[in-house]
Amino acid sequence: MLYLTLAVLGAALCCFAYLGLRARWVNGPLDDYVTARNSQTASTLGLSFLASGMGAWILFAPPEIGAFVGPLALAGYALGSALPFIVLGLYGPKIRRALPEGRSIAEFAEACYGPGVRRWVTLVSIAYMACFLAAELTAIGAITALLSDVPPALVIIGVALTTLIYTAAGGLRASLATDRWQAWLLLVLLCVVGGMALWRLPTIPNEAALPAIPITSALSVALTLVIAVTAANLFHQGYWQRVWAAQDDQSLGRGAWLGGAMTVVVVMVIGGLGVLAAMSGVPLGEPPMPFFALLSDAPVWLTLPALVLAVTLVASSVDTLQNGIASLVVARSEQQGVSLVAARWVTVVVMVPVVLIALQGLSVLRLFLIADLLCAAIVVPVLLGLWQRMTPLAAIVGGIAGLLGAILPGWLSQGSLVAGMVAASFPGSVPTLGPFVGALIASTLVSVLLAYLTLAIRKDVHDSNSSDHP
Structure with a gap:
């Protein structure tokens, strides 16, 4: 056989x-x-x-x-x-x-x-x-x-x-x-x-x-x-x-x-x-x-x-x-x-x-979950590249914020930064919602807010230059 x-x-x-x-x-x-x-x-x-x-x-x-x-x-x-x-x-x-x-x-x-x-x-x-x-x-x-x-x-x-x-x-x-x-x-x-x-x-x-x-x-x-x-x-x-x-x-x-x-x-x-x-x-x-x-x-x-x-x-x-x-x-x-x-x-x-x-x-399930979380932290800033107001700075800072947002749920619930990092590494290879939601929300909010802030600063600078040079 x-x-x-x-x-x-x-x-x-x-x-x-x-x-x-x-x-x-x-x-x-x-x-x-x-x-x-x-x-x-x-x-x-x-x-x-x-x-x-x-x-x-x-x-x-x-x-x-x-x-x-x-x-x-x-x-x-x-x-x-x-x-x-x-x-x-x-x-x-x-x-x-x-x-x-x-x-x-x-x-x-x-x-x-x-x-x-x-x-x-x-x-x-x-x-x-x-x-x-x-x-x-x-x-x-x-x-x-x-x-x-x-x-x-x-x-x-x-x-x-x-x-x-x-x-x-x-x-x-x-x-x-x-x-x-x-x-x-x-x-x-x-x-x-x-x-x-x-x-x-x-x-x-x-x-x-x-x-x-x-x-x-x-x-x-x-x-x-x-x-x-x-x-x-x-x-x-x-x-x-x-x-x-x-x-x-x-x-x-x-x-x-x-x-x-x-x-x-x-x-x-x-x-x-x-x-x-x-x-x-x-x-x-x-x-x-x-x-x-x-x-x-x-x-x-x-x-x-x-x-x-x-x-x-x-x-x-x-x-x-x-x-x-x-x-x-x-x-x-x-x-x-x-x-x-x-x-x-x-x-x-x-x-x-x-x-x-x-x-x-x-077993690579835990590695899979960590890789999934890394992707979740930066996926929104990358796809927002189709938005005309998005900037490289907003994308990079948004991705970093997504990584921090993944740690935040465990940090807040257990009162320790180390505990938050451990929770975001999925001990026991169990998929949990907190790190993914934290990564998505933090990366999206920071990217959008920073894009609008950058746009407002540029507009103010442009208006200032225009008033200085009539």
Whole structure:
């Protein structure tokens, strides 16, 4: 059975590599390597948003939230997962018109505020995507150990190398080509595996009830997830690349809404399995993994499609992240020929520490939450760059205020600055609302107030100069 599993997983990865390499543009310029500018239809973008946004996390987080917090928090998670696409669908056309030759959120930040803010945004974006990469590869190792006898390290390295081959060679076009097929494959496999998991579900007792937690707690978790996931994913360079990859504004808008709608459905369906698992009384495991609890002691004809599903989910997100990080690092390079070589080497080099971290089998949930909070602290000042009154000083000070605002709730409630900093680092890897709300409110208020104050000072100076020189 070990060799059958290896053969099936190897065949799946070889198919992804073939599709990606077939789509590469060997002699294309660097700009095409990192943006595939003005080339993608709405349907391709919609499937790509779905595939690149979905990862192995959907087999862990939504079912657990559904099982322990309930449908309300699950709906918040689904909305938070789709909202970044919708935001880019709404604001993307305006960003394309303001920055027609743009490539990234960092270039958008530079166009609005200058190189200082660009470097800060680039650092945050790379840190977030590196955490995402490590989490995905760690997850596929854990799933492999749960569902098969295949050594987890073998699958981690296999996924990393396979995606590296076609993303290093073909850039964004290769990622987009594989996304289309991976999206359809993961939808089919989700239906098959989800349907069979439901079939194996024990009869739900008549007295079974939905997870019982206070409505205020469920709302708090839902709001936390919406803020955290939305803010962080707006710094996902892979999504921003697709803003300029769209054929036109209409394709971008329709693709974003299509990807968002499919994402909501997928997250709600897979999370719903967690709700049903909890209601049926199935042992959820320790740590709890409701989705995989439904597959415990399942025959190989069911565990094998589930493992292929997990590999598909991970590969579709990893290739997007690889190309996204490379595009951020080399986007400023002026010499086109050298830049393309540099882009490929960056794609290779960045995977070395990520794979080493993934092989340790560490939990990265706390790192994810910290990265999410860092993004939440600066997301509003960055997006306010579309506002004509916004200034670089207001953006930088607003971002700093957002970081301080994240610490403030814990500081006030526990009476200690150190306690506030600890609370903002999410001890126990538990998502809490206070730091995210504090970061958003502080960054928004300070940015807007400072922008208005700067405008008033400039007006006073202008009026003073005008009166001095009639």
